[in-house]
Every structure is written in structure tokens, then in C-alpha cells.
Amino acid sequence: MHRIRLAALASLAVVGLAPAASAADMPAKAPVYKAPPAAVYDWTGFYLGGYYGTVTSHAKTQTPFGSTGIHDQNQSALMGGVTAGYNWQFNRNWLVGLEGEIGYFGLDRTDTDWDDSVLVGVKATWYGTARGRVGYVTGPSLLYATGGAAFVHIEDTFGGVVAGTGSPAVVPVTGSTTRTGWTAGGGIETKLSQNWSAKSEYLYIDAGTTSFLSNPFGGPNTVTNFNNRFHIIKSGLNYKFGGPNEGLPFFDAKMLPSDHNWAGFYAGLNAGIGISNITTMGGEGNVPLGTEQDVNGGDFSGGGQVGYNFMLTPRYFVGVEADIGHLGVKGGDHGYNDFTRTFSTSTTWYGTARARFGVSTGPALLYFTGGGAWVRLTDSITTGGLINEISTTASGWTIGGGTEVAIDARWSARMEALYMDVGHNRLAIGAVNTNFTDRYTVVRAGLNLKIGD
Numbered sequence: 001m002h003r004i005r006l007a008a009l010a011s012l013a014v015v016g017l018a019p020a021a022s023a024a025d026m027p028a029k030a031p032v033y034k035a036p037p038a039a040v041y042d043w044t045g046f047y048l049g050g051y052y053g054t055v056t057s058h059a060k061t062q063t064p065f066g067s068t069g070i071h072d073q074n075q076s077a078l079m080g081g082v083t084a085g086y087n088w089q090f091n092r093n094w095l096v097g098l099e100g101e102i103g104y105f106g107l108d109r110t111d112t113d114w115d116d117s118v119l120v121g122v123k124a125t126w127y128g129t130a131r132g133r134v135g136y137v138t139g140p141s142l143l144y145a146t147g148g149a150a151f152v153h154i155e156d157t158f159g160g161v162v163a164g165t166g167s168p169a170v171v172p173v174t175g176s177t178t179r180t181g182w183t184a185g186g187g188i189e190t191k192l193s194q195n196w197s198a199k200s201e202y203l204y205i206d207a208g209t210t211s212f213l214s215n216p217f218g219g220p221n222t223v224t225n226f227n228n229r230f231h232i233i234k235s236g237l238n239y240k241f242g243g244p245n246e247g248l249p250f251f252d253a254k255m256l257p258s259d260h261n262w263a264g265f266y267a268g269l270n271a272g273i274g275i276s277n278i279t280t281m282g283g284e285g286n287v288p289l290g291t292e293q294d295v296n297g298g299d300f301s302g303g304g305q306v307g308y309n310f311m312l313t314p315r316y317f318v319g320v321e322a323d324i325g326h327l328g329v330k331g332g333d334h335g336y337n338d339f340t341r342t343f344s345t346s347t348t349w350y351g352t353a354r355a356r357f358g359v360s361t362g363p364a365l366l367y368f369t370g371g372g373a374w375v376r377l378t379d380s381i382t383t384g385g386l387i388n389e390i391s392t393t394a395s396g397w398t399i400g401g402g403t404e405v406a407i408d409a410r411w412s413a414r415m416e417a418l419y420m421d422v423g424h425n426r427l428a429i430g431a432v433n434t435n436f437t438d439r440y441t442v443v444r445a446g447l448n449l450k451i452g453d
Contacts, residue, residue, distance in 0.1 A: 041139050046086050047087070047238045048083070051082075055079040056075070058074050060226070083099060094136060098132060107125075112291045113335070113336045118336060126152075131183065141364060144188075147184040151180055173213065182206055191256065195244070198237055200417075231441070233443060255362040257363075267305070279292055295332065303325015316360070324351040330346045331344065347377045352420070372398070374393055383432050389427070392425070399418070401417065415444070418441070418442045424438060
């Protein structure tokens, strides 16, 4: 799917007239054109690299003590790390490889359950993965899928009751462990030179369930279960050993050959996943100030986009892009210790209108993007058999970035991530008031078709 053709100088061979006495009377043969030689990029070998990005944690907490409820918690933070691997390119278009990484997670959040004054905390400090890769190679670019084992050091906290709320002041209990789970994802990697390459990658990590004894409301020896999931979005640089010695080729580097003209109009399709980053805040009516209940959710997203690129120079570009598509994020859970109270959210579609700007390597674009965002959503709260909901087209802003690579003179493929903040909705049922902050992340892959010359 991710095929790149590289254009080189064509060689022209002219077949002369046959040397015969009657040559003047013979028609000349048409010139014969040979196929241009293909540029060769070798992916086989060891590589080292570094990366940076963001991680979103989705944690779900349950305990059987006096409750059928759930406490959702989501948070996002910066992350980064180092990677090492080996690729084996066993023919022109395919490779397999092994990759390991270790990185830092900046996740550390403790909040108070929406109306029960129970502390819930998730802290993740480091992680590692050991994965296989399989990819489709088209010259200087690679489209790949990856998966394997994951290891995350997690500290989960539960059970303490905040002093001054009318409940006993109980010390929170923390379960600290390095969890083993699994990971899956994919990305785009594109050569900057023979040895250097840049990548955009998404990984989903399921770290399994952490169980430990806690003490909600002073009840000792209660088992608490934490389900921890992570979404990683990252960009990085890799250096492959075995080629010529090279410095980092960026601003003054020779551009790679390509037959794709990035300037002009394009249209395309995309598909991926939508992730919620929604928090509901208390602090009004009979809900204690500072208490929270997040709503976790994730599902399919997909749609189409149109845009225009303007090349400022052969290396730098700006552009505009608009897109619209399905966003199927759904989430909902009962409040902890109160199964009659439910927080829910759902979305049906989203759209953005953005600027893009970045740098071209020749056969690829590395870019940032930002602008306006719109999401059709429904937020609701149910308590005591009553429901209050709001359905609206919320507006806000978006920011993100990605990598786009040429497949041939007209087609290109991309991987990108967008973060959207579309404001908040205030809901009330009697003396119960809450405020939904609606934020979403979309990770998607897409294909574009160049329109016109």
C-alpha cells in the first residue's frame, strides 16, 4: 500500500540508420528509451534511534467493597526514549525485523472520586517493548506493522478517604509493580539519507490487571483491580550502521529524488482510532469541590480530506486542509460506590479546518498542523432514575502532525495524529451538577490523490 517510486535521469539510446547503399531511401528507426535506473536504499542491518511523543493512559478501577461502580481515569503526558533493532530486507519490497525500546513515561495523577472522596492514583514511570516488525518497502520509505511484549512500571493508588469530608481519614494503599502485557501498532519510516531515517509511530499497550489489598471507607483487606491501557504517539530518528559515515542530514542536506510534485490540490481518505480524554468535574450543589469522574472510550474513526500545498522552496511548504469523518467514541461508567449514577459520552462525526507546514525530503513531507475542530457529541448524566443530556456540535481547536510519503507521481500515504479540544458542557439534575470537558485524540492513516498537474 505504501509504494514509492524514485525518478532518476533517463538515458536515451538512439539507433542509427543502417549503413547500406540505399540508406537515404530507408526510414529511420524510432529512438529506444531505456527504463531509468532505480535508486537503491538498503534497509538491512542494525540501527539505533531516539524518539519523543505523548502517552495517554486509560485506567479503570473496580473493587467489590460496597460497590458495583467503576472509576475511570485518563491522563496524558510527554514521553521519550531510545530504540535499537535489526531489519532484514529479504526482497525489494518486503522486510522483517526485531526492535526493542525503553522509555520514560511522565504519567502521574491522583484524583478524588466524583462524590465519594476516595483517592485514585496512577503513576507510570518507565516502559519497554520487545517487538517484531513486518513492513512493505518502496525505496526510501517503509510502511510497517509491529507487535510483541510490553513492560510497564506502574504505581496504582486506591482507598484513602480525604480528611474533612465526614469520612474517616484513611491512609491510601499503593500497589507498585512492573507489569508484563502486550503491544501492537504501526507506522511510517522514511529515509533522510542512506543511513538516517525519520518515523511516525503509534503503539497500543495493554498492561493487564493489577490487584492489591486496599481500604476504601476504612474497610480493610479489600481487593482493588486496576486495568491499565496506554496509547503512545511518537516521532523519532534512526541511524542504520554499515553504510557511509554521515552527519545528520536535515536543513542543508541534498534532497532525495522523487517524481511526486507536492504542490497543488489533493483529496483522499483516512481511517484510524478515536480516543477520549474526557473529565467530569464536581464542585457544585451537593458534589464536593475538586472531585472528578473521567470517561474513557475509544473506537473507529474514518473519513475524507481535501487540501492544497504551496511549496515555499523545494524544501519547505505550507498548506491548508479540511476533513470530515465518522468518530465513534463511546464511553460510560457508574460512579464508584453508587451504581445508580452513570456518566456517558458518545460522538458521531468530527471535522477540522487546518493549516499545515513542514519540510520535504523529496519523496516525503514531515509536518505540523493546527486549526479549528468540530465534534458532534452527546454528554449525559443519570442519577436516581433521572437523566440529563446535551447533544451539540461542539467547536474548538486542534493541533497535531505526521509524515506523508509519495507512492508514485500522483498517490501518497500518510500517518498523523490530531488532538482536539472542543470545550465543555455543564449538566445538572436537581442539586447534582457536573462539567464535562470534551477532548479527543485521533490517530489515523490515509491515502491522497494529487489532482491536476
